[in-house]
Amino acid sequence: MYYIIFDFEWNNAYxxxxxxxxxxxxxxxxxxxxxxxxxxxxxxQMVTPQFTKxxxxxxxxxxxxxxxxxxxxxxKFNSAFSDFSRWSAGxxxxxxxxxxxxxxxxxxxxxQNNGTCKVDFMHNYCDVQKYCMSFVExxxxxxxxxxxxxKCAELFDVEIDVxxxxxxxxxxxxxxxxxxxxxxxxxxxxxxxxxxxxxxxRLLYKPYYITDFDSKxxxxxxxxxxxxxxxxxxxxxxxxxxxxxxxKGAAKCRRCHKTYWVFIRAKKTYDDVIVKTHYVEMNKxxxxxxxx
Numbered sequence: 001m002y003y004i005i006f007d008f009e010w011n012n013a014y015x016x017x018x019x020x021x022x023x024x025x026x027x028x029x030x031x032x033x034x035x036x037x038x039x040x041x042x043x044x045q046m047v048t049p050q051f052t053k054x055x056x057x058x059x060x061x062x063x064x065x066x067x068x069x070x071x072x073x074x075x076k077f078n079s080a081f082s083d084f085s086r087w088s089a090g091x092x093x094x095x096x097x098x099x100x101x102x103x104x105x106x107x108x109x110x111x112q113n114n115g116t117c118k119v120d121f122m123h124n125y126c127d128v129q130k131y132c133m134s135f136v137e138x139x140x141x142x143x144x145x146x147x148x149x150x151k152c153a154e155l156f157d158v159e160i161d162v163x164x165x166x167x168x169x170x171x172x173x174x175x176x177x178x179x180x181x182x183x184x185x186x187x188x189x190x191x192x193x194x195x196x197x198x199x200x201x202r203l204l205y206k207p208y209y210i211t212d213f214d215s216k217x218x219x220x221x222x223x224x225x226x227x228x229x230x231x232x233x234x235x236x237x238x239x240x241x242x243x244x245x246x247x248k249g250a251a252k253c254r255r256c257h258k259t260y261w262v263f264i265r266a267k268k269t270y271d272d273v274i275v276k277t278h279y280v281e282m283n284k285x286x287x288x289x290x291x292x
Contacts, residue, residue, distance in 0.1 A: 029168025
């Protein structure tokens with residue numbers, strides 16, 4: 001079993017092929033660690049962009065990659081990842097990256113190039129940023145925000161050459177050193193995801209708020225309402241309307257003799273619909289108009 005720490009550099013530019021901006025991988029870097037955390041091999045490959053023909057100014061400034069370098073050393077996407085899959089082969093290997101943003105870009109690029117988002121050579125994945133962050137103490141009430149790789153290296157006393165950051169292989173070396181500083185095999189197991197048939201679909205799925213009365217996933221009129229004061233069941237008064245991605249309606253409590261504006265938000269996720277309900281008491285004048 002090996003730990004495969006990978007990193008991609010990508011170009012964000014407008015693609016006429018997809019009629020939108022997209023992130024397209026232009027460089028692959030990876031290091032292979034054995035179970036004793038020794039680096040036993042490395043991988044580096046430039047990738048010729050197929051959908052974004054020109055490198056953005058930000059990409060060139062951040063990475064130093066040039067069109068000439070890509071033209072001279074780049075290979076097509078499928079060829080590059082065919083080589084990478086052979087190099088990283090192993091059912092028990094754990095693929096790791098600094099946050100899952102690289103994995104997200106990889107899945108979208110696979111979808112664009114092959115019509116499927118599933119990365120078939122990847123069976124186990126760990127977000128090493130999330131793992132490392134679990135060792136960073138936070139003050140009470142301080143948000144648990146994600147941190148940059150360079151900041152983590154600073155916290156873990158890992159020496160880095162700032163000028164070499166934002167090149168794929170160089171970033172892999174830094175990630176590997178941060179990982180070594182806090183390696184705990186048992187603790188790590190809780191951060192490893194099995195990449196089953198739905199893993200990549202879940203990764204790319206974009207949750208959204210349902211605002212359609214004819215949605216097959218949610219019927220607002222079947223939502224149970226409860227008085228926020230006495231917890232008695234409320235009866236809706238009239239029809240709902242859509243307001244700010246919420247279903248808005250009125251409901252009256254016959255026990256408390258109070259009328260409420262009801263706001264219902266239904267968020268569709270990959271597996272479920274998450275419903276949140278908010279109540280605002282109406283003033284008496286408005287409540288009388290509703291009753292009439």
